[in-house]
Amino acid sequence: MSDPVRVTPEGWEGRAPDGWEWVTLWDAVETGDHIYADERVQQAIDADIDPRNILDDGLFPGFNLQAERFSAQIIFIPEMLITARAMKAGLALIRPLLAAMAVKPAGTFVMGTVLGDMHDIGQSIVTIMLENAGFNVINLGTDVHPDKFIETAIEEKADLVGFSALLSTTVYYQKVTIEEFQKAGHRDKVHILIGGAPTTPAWVEECGADGWGKDAVEAVNLALKLVKEPREAWA
Ligand code: B12
Secondary structure (H helix, E strand, C coil): CCCCCCCCCCCHHHHCCCCCCCHHHHHHHHHCCHHHHHHHHHHHHHCCCCHHHHHHHHHHHHHHHHHHHHHCCCCCHHHHHHHHHHHHHHHHHHHHHHHHCCCCCCEEEEEEEECCCCCCHHHHHHHHHHHHCCEEEEECCCCECHHHHHHHHHHHCCCEEEEECCCCCCCHHHHHHHHHHHHCCCHHHCEEEEECCCCCHHHHHHHCCCEEECCHHHHHHHHHHHCCCCCCCCC
């Protein structure tokens, strides 16, 4: 396969101040320079660029390029990991800004990547967008055991729980975790959302979840809809 090319976000100039450039950040994420990524995202914040544009125009182009190369086995785990680290350096700066833009608590959402799965970029972005929509999100990170999801949902009296999975081998744990909620007698106290590249609307039915989000925008819309729907009360 030929080496993928970087896709430049259309119209980015109109979403940045005059004279701004993103190419150094695109390169930094691509090469995994998390120190420069951190500096440049801070400069973009100081220049009053909307955090959502920093994410889409500044961070994604370099990340997506490396993701395509990883899928095509042109680069391997070490290169992909350093790119993910640079991406996460930028996300860490954007997250509090988007959370601060939220108007009111919309509900409590417990999010995590299922057992055996270390992928967390997608669920971190969903977390950031949920926080921006006013949800209080408790993010349990990656490789989360079903018991940990249940324990946290009880502690936090969660309204919604979200399971991310990126591997065709780990989507199975979305189903297992839902079954564990059922066995513990808490299934009807939470709305359960699933997501991650290998998941599909058909899998929602099969694994017993309440909804599926293709991306962070769908995840937020679904969460805002489901949080208003009736469910059993926590004791
Ligand atoms: C980055 C990456 C890694 C990084 C992860 C770093 C990190 N901190 O996350 C590293 C290098 C560690 C890695 C490791 C591995 N990876 Co990997 N990885 C990827 C890669 C390139 C990008 C994933 C990503 O971050 N996408 C970007 C985000 C924004 O998208 P997303 O996760 O889909 O999330 C969006 C939606 O799905 C949705 N969403 C996500 N979660 C949720 C949750 C809810 C509740 C909702 C509603 C919505 C939602 O919203 C998100 C935002 O829009 C993909 C290939 C690709 N191009 O996607 C392979 C890929 C997922 N990896 C793959 C593989 C095979 C592996 C390894 C097994 C490789 C190996 N030989 O060891 C290991 C597994 C490690 C483990 N146990 O988890 C395969 C999986 C194939 C399969 N079908 O099973 C893929 C598809 C690559 C490929 N084509 O071969 N990987």
